[in-house]
Amino acid sequence: MPRTAPKHAAIYVRVSSDDQRHRSQLPDLRRWAEVRDEPVKWYEDKATGKVMDRPGWNALMKDVRAGKVSAVVCWRLDRLGRNTAGVAALLDELRERKVKLVSVTEGIDFGTAIGKAVASILAALAEWETEVRGERVKAGQAAARKAGKRWGGGVPGRRKVTPAKERTIRRLKADGETVAAICREVGLSRPTVYSVLNEPAAA
Numbered sequence: 021m022p023r024t025a026p027k028h029a030a031i032y033v034r035v036s037s038d039d040q041r042h043r044s045q046l047p048d049l050r051r052w053a054e055v056r057d058e059p060v061k062w063y064e065d066k067a068t069g070k071v072m073d074r075p076g077w078n079a080l081m082k083d084v085r086a087g088k089v090s091a092v093v094c095w096r097l098d099r100l101g102r103n104t105a106g107v108a109a110l111l112d113e114l115r116e117r118k119v120k121l122v123s124v125t126e127g128i129d130f131g132t133a134i135g136k137a138v139a140s141i142l143a144a145l146a147e148w149e150t151e152v153r154g155e156r157v158k159a160g161q162a163a164a165r166k167a168g169k170r171w172g173g174g175v176p177g178r179r180k181v182t183p184a185k186e187r188t189i190r191r192l193k194a195d196g197e198t199v200a201a202i203c204r205e206v207g208l209s210r211p212t213v214y215s216v217l218n219e220p221a222a223a
Contacts, residue, residue, distance in 0.1 A: 025088070026058065026059055027058065027059075027087070027088055027089060027090040028058060028059040028060060028061045028083075028088065028089060028090065029053070029056060029058055029059070029060050029061070029089070029090055029091045029092075029093055030061055030063055030080050030083060030084070030089045030091065030092050030093065031049050031052075031053060031060055031061070031062050031063065031093045031094075032063050032064075032065075032076070032077065032080055032092060032093065032094050032099065032100065033045050033046070033049065033062065033063070033064045033065070033094075033095065033099070034064070034065045034066075034067065034069065034074070034076070034077075034099045034100075035065075035066050036066070036067070036068050036069065042064060045095035045099070048095055048124045048125055049093065049095055049124060052093060052122075052124050053093075058090060061083075063076040063077065063079055063080040064076045065077055069098060069099070069100070069101045070101075070207075071101075071106075071207045072101050072106040072110070072204050072205065072206075072207050073205065073206070073207065077100075080092065081204075084113075084114070084117060084119055085117070085201075087117075089119055090119065090120065091119060091120035091121070091122055092114060092119060092120070092121050092122070093121075093122045093124065094121075094122070094123055094124070095123075095124055095125055096123055096124075096125050096126055097123045097126060097128070106203065106204050106207050109199075109200040109201070109202075109203035109204040109210070110200075110204045111130065112198075112200035113198060113200045113201045113204060114130070116198065116200070121135070154211070181208065181212060181216055185206050185208070186216050188205065188206055189202055189206060189208075189213055189216045189217065190216070190217070192205060193217055199213055199214065199217075
């Protein structure tokens with residue numbers, strides 16, 4: 021039988037623009053890597069953290085889904101992304117795939133009991149954020165209806181989803197991806213993704 025390649029720790033480094041440098045993150049991450057027995061692979065991006073669709077990150081997640089990664093390591097949690105729903109969905113997916121998440125400078129290992137508690141808090145905050153947004157939308161709709169406003173063809177209160185993102189959502193679902201993974205991939209909340217999946221596909 022062919023020998024299975026050992027899993028590696030995926031170290032992720034991100035800055036938001038081309039004029040920034042990874043230099044401040046590297047010393048701490050290198051020190052972490054030096055004391056590991058397992059292989060290490062580096063992934064880098066120069067991109068905003070507001071969306072989860074980035075070349076280096078996509079390569080990392082491709083390896084995660086192929087079962088090649090034992091742990092995802094970052095300098096600080098916000099290096100993974102500044103999209104709360106996307107990061108919460110990522111935590112869900114990593115737990116499902118039994119991949120550890122380590123934040124070096126924050127001293128959080130999401131494979132420990134404390135780390136899992138922090139992850140649960142983050143997920144709860146993401147859910148709360150979605151509920152608050154929904155309540156604001158409903159209040160706005162009620163005020164608009166009172167003022168006599170009517171909506172066109174879209175679904176009132178649903179975040180606008182581009183045709184490209186809608187196709188991506190349906191393709192990933194057809195490929196067997198979890199809703200958590202789809203949310204992370206397209207940078208949308210669970211309610212928005214579910215609303216797309218619950219509607220018939222456009223001709």
